Amino acid sequence: MPAEIINGKKISDDIKSELKAEIDKLKNQGIVPGLAAVLVGDNPASALYVKMKARACEKIGIYSEVIKRDNSSTHQQMVELVNELNQRQDIDGILVQSPLPDHIDEPGITFLIDPKKDVDGFHPVNQGLLLAGRPQFEPATPMGIVEILERSGHNPSGKNVVILGRGFLVGRPLSVMLSTKTKRTNATVTICHTGTPNISDFTKKADIIVAAMGKALFLKGDMIKPGAVIIDVGTNQIDDPGHPKGKRLVGDVDFDSVKDIAGAITPVPGGVGPMTIAAILKNTVKACKTRHDLI
């Protein structure tokens, strides 16, 4: 039986509709949530991503401001910009689009963002509260994965979850989140990585696999258990002479090889990607409500 294709676009639209209803209520009280995105340099992927976030904000009524700086911006100028955004009353969330130019100390800049406006969930204080089991702002992609599992009817509680990849953005925080005791997490989590000699031994027993190691088409059908739920976080460009652009976007999962064995799978694109943006919007509304003592 072919796997259920989990529609991340549809689920993220549901979340956005819920957020829009919340924002409409806030507006009735004269409150408009605001998100500032800082874009340094001319990396086209970064520019596209910031634009997508800004557009998503506007659609649901979040005030959005994109602040562009050129590549020659100094570390001190970035410090001043972040300090200013920390103070602004119309801004609830601050995103500094990664990567920053090499001459800017990126972790240093992240550290300066007010943790109460850190809607990316990358500030050490927010990462620390997450590890301590008292999360304030969870990082966006892992948060989107928890949402997509719950909302697609694949609650991980009590399940055997295998995460492939131990990266800072997904694998590490997700392993902590999914093993936490909440109604929508509470999974037994194994984190596999380049140091795991026999990854198939783990994936073949998993009820849910999250592929987030950044290796195109890594997870094959013969590595999974029939009926497993597969969450594909990968976004890899591969050469494809048959494609009009000569290349195409694929995940960390070999979709064609997995699709008749898995029980459910997220596509790339249209799976986890839209969930990440929805999570940032959700964090922004939370930041706004927290700042106005409405939570």
Place this chain on the structure above:
Amino acid sequence: MPAEIINGKKISDDIKSELKAEIDKLKNQGIVPGLAAVLVGDNPASALYVKMKARACEKIGIYSEVIKRDNSSTHQQMVELVNELNQRQDIDGILVQSPLPDHIDEPGITFLIDPKKDVDGFHPVNQGLLLAGRPQFEPATPMGIVEILERSGHNPSGKNVVILGRGFLVGRPLSVMLSTKTKRTNATVTICHTGTPNISDFTKKADIIVAAMGKALFLKGDMIKPGAVIIDVGTNQIDDPGHPKGKRLVGDVDFDSVKDIAGAITPVPGGVGPMTIAAILKNTVKACKTRHDLI
């Protein structure tokens, strides 16, 4: 063949000797590391633990100061005390012995400790840097476990490690530390807990098991693979009519049932316990050297 008994006392003594040599060098430069321990109220276990830490400091040449406050101390008095210790030039590390009385906001006090003096590794900034893979001060018990594995010749790199328990003090941070890519970690880590339906399925495949769920004698011989390395973090008092005191201290591992199947095991007491204190001493020397720009 009976399991090797891993001597945590001996290994912690080795670490203390190394630290003493470092401290002697610092003293030649006129520098004495200092550790302040704050003890509130009259909990006998807390008092004993603070005393053990103070004595360990003195033995290797760390200046130790125990600051006692009675149970009626206010939150504001604790705030002032921590601020004073943050400022003091003779104090490199600050420990606030848990638990504090209920009327004091314990996470709030932890948050006030200068992260550079947080030798317990409990401050959200230090927890966050740990999760982000850029640790400054690691929490003491997990750090002691990494040390005891390495120094007893059971390096977990490439091994299948199962952690039992997802607590804030051990399981959660240890899962992050052991899966990180370093020469002495880099393990494939599974975290099991009360939400895991079939713990034996995981423990029977593990090369290394860390038992840290706080259930007396939970892990039995029939739950492990022959030759597995067992790290017992539990400290539970159980009734024992045959014991002079009518009770005795046992771990989370049923030592007698495991000892002829495991390859190696830490005893309780004398296993992980002494390692925790050694880790705090190590963090104190690190804090001192960092503050004097010697690292």
